[in-house]
Amino acid sequence: MAHEFPVRVYYEDTDMAGIVYHANYLKYIERARSDWVRARGIDQNALREGEGLVFVVRRLEADYLAPARFDEELVVHTEVKSVSGVRLGLTQEVQRAGKPLFRAEVTLVAITADGHPARLPAAIRQQMH
Structure with a gap:
């Protein structure tokens, strides 16, 4: 099931040409993932x-x-691509009026407080589908 997250482009998001600065798409998809x-x-x-x-x-x-x-008003679409014991694969797409502007394939993992890889808890893996 896809998740949709609305985003409006603010002046602070743009470069001198009034175009969204490339790194800000990463911020948009991070907010959508959260x-x-x-x-x-x-x-x-x-x-x-x-x-x-x-x-x-x-x-x-x-x-x-x-x-x-x-x-502009944009929408970030997030969909699960894959779930395993240690990885979660997502496809995220930023769209304007249904037209794709930016697309990312994202792999997430869980780590412990000391930075070591950890298995995703089974309950969380189930909630990701």
Whole structure:
């Protein structure tokens, strides 16, 4: 099931030409992922405090397809691509009026407080589908 997260482009998001600066797409998809996790009933603070686990980006491959501009309304679509014991694969796409502007394949993993890889808890793996 896809998750949608609305984003408006603010002046601070753009470069001198009024086009969204490339790194800001990463901020947009990060916000959308946080909202997506929350919508699945996962409390990331409780996960960190209770089990000592946090999600981190292991890999990200991005394609910039078309520019977004100041004051446009965008939507970030997030879909699960794959779930395993240690990895979560997502496809995220930033769209304007249904037209893709940016697409990323993101691999998330869980790590412990000391930075070591950890298995995703079974309950969380189930909530990701």
